[in-house]
Amino acid sequence: MRARTARTLYGALAIVIALAWVFPVYWMVNSSLLPNTTLQSFVPTFVPFGGSLNNFAAALADGEFYAALGMSVSITLIAVFFCIIFAFLGAVAISRFRFRGRKTFIIAVLVVQMLPAEGLFIAQYKMVASVHLLDSVIGVSIIYIAAVVPFTIWMLRGFVAGVPADLEEAAMVDGLSRFGAFMRITFPLLAPGLVASGVYAFLQAWNEFTVALVLLPSESAQTLPLWLRGFVQASATRATDWGQVMAASTLVAVPVIVFFLIVQGRLTSGLVSGAVKG
Amino acid sequence: MTATVERRRTNRAPYLLLVPAVGILLVGMGYPLIWQVVTSLQEYGLKQQFGQPAPFVLFDNYVELATNTQFWAVVVKSIAFCLVTAVVTLVIGVLLALLMNVVAKAPRIILQVALLLAWSMPVVAAMTVWIWLFDRRRGAVNYLLDMIPGVDMNRFNWLESPTTFFIVASVIVIWMSVPFVAFSSFAGLTQVSEEVLEAAQLDGANGRQRFFGIILPMIKPVIAIVFLLQIIWDLRVFTQITMLQDAGSKSSDFDLLGTYIYKLGTKSQDFGMASAVSILVLAITILLSWFYIRSLLKEDEK
Numbered sequence: 001m002r003a004r005t006a007r008t009l010y011g012a013l014a015i016v017i018a019l020a021w022v023f024p025v026y027w028m029v030n031s032s033l034l035p036n037t038t039l040q041s042f043v044p045t046f047v048p049f050g051g052s053l054n055n056f057a058a059a060l061a062d063g064e065f066y067a068a069l070g071m072s073v074s075i076t077l078i079a080v081f082f083c084i085i086f087a088f089l090g091a092v093a094i095s096r097f098r099f100r101g102r103k104t105f106i107i108a109v110l111v112v113q114m115l116p117a118e119g120l121f122i123a124q125y126k127m128v129a130s131v132h133l134l135d136s137v138i139g140v141s142i143i144y145i146a147a148v149v150p151f152t153i154w155m156l157r158g159f160v161a162g163v164p165a166d167l168e169e170a171a172m173v174d175g176l177s178r179f180g181a182f183m184r185i186t187f188p189l190l191a192p193g194l195v196a197s198g199v200y201a202f203l204q205a206w207n208e209f210t211v212a213l214v215l216l217p218s219e220s221a222q223t224l225p226l227w228l229r230g231f232v233q234a235s236a237t238r239a240t241d242w243g244q245v246m247a248a249s250t251l252v253a254v255p256v257i258v259f260f261l262i263v264q265g266r267l268t269s270g271l272v273s274g275a276v277k278g
Numbered sequence: 279m280t281a282t283v284e285r286r287r288t289n290r291a292p293y294l295l296l297v298p299a300v301g302i303l304l305v306g307m308g309y310p311l312i313w314q315v316v317t318s319l320q321e322y323g324l325k326q327q328f329g330q331p332a333p334f335v336l337f338d339n340y341v342e343l344a345t346n347t348q349f350w351a352v353v354v355k356s357i358a359f360c361l362v363t364a365v366v367t368l369v370i371g372v373l374l375a376l377l378m379n380v381v382a383k384a385p386r387i388i389l390q391v392a393l394l395l396a397w398s399m400p401v402v403a404a405m406t407v408w409i410w411l412f413d414r415r416r417g418a419v420n421y422l423l424d425m426i427p428g429v430d431m432n433r434f435n436w437l438e439s440p441t442t443f444f445i446v447a448s449v450i451v452i453w454m455s456v457p458f459v460a461f462s463s464f465a466g467l468t469q470v471s472e473e474v475l476e477a478a479q480l481d482g483a484n485g486r487q488r489f490f491g492i493i494l495p496m497i498k499p500v501i502a503i504v505f506l507l508q509i510i511w512d513l514r515v516f517t518q519i520t521m522l523q524d525a526g527s528k529s530s531d532f533d534l535l536g537t538y539i540y541k542l543g544t545k546s547q548d549f550g551m552a553s554a555v556s557i558l559v560l561a562i563t564i565l566l567s568w569f570y571i572r573s574l575l576k577e578d579e580k
Contacts, residue, residue, distance in 0.1 A: 011385035014377050018385075018392035024453070025395045027418065028407040044418045086298040093295035103575075105296065110574055112307050114567040116514035118536035119560040122543040122552045123310035123317070146306020149299055154574075207400040209517040210536075214544075225402040232406050233524045242410050249403040260398035 028253070032056065032246035039242050055247035065248075067220065068227035072206060074137045075223060079144040079205040080198050087149050087197060088190075091156035096165065113150035117210040125214045135221035140212060144205045152197045159193030160186070199263040206256060224252050311560075314553045322550035332550070339554040348530060349538075349555070355444070356513060356534045363448045363455075364508040370452065371459025372501065376489075378460070379467045390461075397457035405521040408450045412436045437526025444532075447518055455511065459504050466500035467493065499573075506570050510563055516540070535559055 030046075031039060032055050038045050059065060090109075094102055124143055125134075133139030163186045171181040209225045216222060222230070231245045318339055320332040343349050374393070378386045399407075411419050414435045423431040436442045470493055478488050516536030523532055533541065535555065542552035 007380065007382065010377060011381045014381045014385040014389045017374065017377070018389040021389075021396050021453070021456075022392035024404065024407045024411060025399060027411060028403070031410065039416065041416070044416065044421050046418075082298075082302070086302060089295040090299035093292040097289065097292035097295075099289070099292040102292070105300075106575065106578060107571065108303075110571040111564060111567065112303060114510060114563055114571070115307065115560060116510075116536075116563055118514050118516045118539060119556045119563065120307065120310050120314065122539060122549060122556055123314040124306070125543070126317075126549065127310050127313060142302065143306050146302045149302060153299060157578075207402070209402055209520075213520070214540075225400065228402050228406060229521060229524065232409055232521060240410075240413075242413070242416075245406055246410065249406045253398075253400050253403040256400050256403075257395065257398040261394060 028246050028249050031242055032250045034243055036241055036243045055241075055243040056251070058241070058244045059248040059251060062248075064219075064222065064227055064230075065251075068222045068224045071137065071216075071221060072224040075141050075144065076202055076205040078137065078141040079148065080201045082141075082145045083148045083152055083201040084194060084198050086145065087152035087156055088194065090149070090153040091160045094153070095157045095161040109150040109153055112146075113154065117147065117208075121211060121214045124211065128215050133215075135216055135218045140215050140223075143211050143215065144208065147211070148201045148204045152201060155197050155200065156190070156193050159190050159196075163189045196263055199259050202259060203256060228252055314556055317549055318553035318557050320550050322553070323546075323548050326549070327547055335550075339550050343551065343554055343558075352530075352533050352535060352538045355440075359444055359448065359515070359534060360509055360512040363451050363512045364505060366448070367452045367455045367459055367508050367512075368501065368505050371456045371504070372463045372497075374456065374460040375463035375467055376493075378464050393457035393460055396453060397461075399454070401454070401517045402521065404454060405450065405518060408446070408453075409521065409525045412446055437522060440531045443522060443526060447515065447522055450518055451512060451515055455508060459508065462500055462504050463497060466497035470496045503570060503573060506566065510566050510570075513559070513563065 033051050033053070034045055035052055035054065093099075094106060128134055128139040128143070131139075133142075168178075168181045168185050171185045172178060176184060207225065208223075209229070212223045212226055213229075216226060219230075228245075228248055231240075231248055234240070317332070319334055319336055320326075321335045321338070322332045326332045374389070378389060381389075396404075411417050414420060414433050419436075420431045420434055423429055423434075436446050474492060475488055478492055483491060514536060515534060519532070519534050519537050520540070523537065526532065530538070530541070536559075539552050539555050539559070542548050542555065546552075
């Protein structure tokens, strides 16, 4: 009986902590739906009343939003596309072959993966500036691909290794070429891994702030995080329209939250083990 | 498997497969790294920005740093911030994992969803919300704290003094980082066998003894790795500090290593010194990462 009461109490505690933890996310959405006159009040409104979308309209009417969206979308697409290809080839190399320099490469990949952007951005700025690629999609994309490829190789390595070479060889015995066996057997089994790495690369490129700040100095070449920061920066000098800032934050955050929640489930599905057993 | 491996030893294929990845890493990371090492040994200030040759000064930049009190203040602040934040994150994360482990399914899922939502928030979006929450005039934090009898937080400016500024920064970073720690520790906890725990309970071990005698030793490897990653990640809090400085003050009292390097490079245009500090940050990171990398390599050998 005592154990059961304790369990109920712990359950209540868990729910209280959950509410506290999710509060900032709730607050963002809540504030984004309130008219500015309500937000100007010194008593915060904890329950959404209006449900007005005016703040979103105002944030979207900011001409720079679409420019920033275009910038973010192009950079993210390029980064995801090349990152997946480069990482996939690299992952096949280190999990299907044993060659001289393999271990050195793996160590290099793991070390590079840990390097903070703050430790390299001065040099990356000089390099990109020297080839006149500041404020361009290409300059940022190159740095993003290089920053994301290491972890993606490491992640895909597990997926490629999870597809037994035996399965591929069995298909070759059945008359497929090495390439054919790879495309028909291994590649479909890798799909979840490729999706997961693609989403990972998307999240990194879409959310990245530090490198973008350094390599995109001009106002006309902002990505969404830089655009969002502009709102907050302006708040230091004039009265902030927090409803609009929160609407802007929500716009930037929603695709990320959706993708993140999808990949969380995908990562745990054991598709490969099922294929081998079956 | 080994037979195929032997056969493929002389193959050129793996090298060809690695060309794109190695190429992009050399361009995006390798070249900047080498440039940075070289520049950290040069005098590279405003004059060099306008085309004058950069003279080699060997370790002068590093010597200058070592004798610079402002630099040391930033280093001490960064390390203190990083350690405090990482320890608190770890403690809260592990406690939440233990909580998930004892509660019924419904509250556990509610807690997990809340943590996932916080985890998935983009840093910049999260920062704007937190700055709004801590707004001195109309922020929810001051309003709620002010309701506590005897506490006067009306119009309290959190970002005015470095101490409260870094407390706010730490709270935000902890909020963002706890979900990862909680989920990793929870995954570790689910590996702890129920039978062993029941047997220990039958033998009269109380909750504390079970935690410190059985659970903790079994999840220690997970916790060690997670803690190491937190320390490494909490050294790089550039985005958070930059945005808090946007809302507060840009004075150097509010700098940690990331913003310090940024200001050396952009404001003072002193690339030599900025490179030297960057090299130090990279060296610290690699040293700290080494244990983590070693554990990953072991996983590869399996």
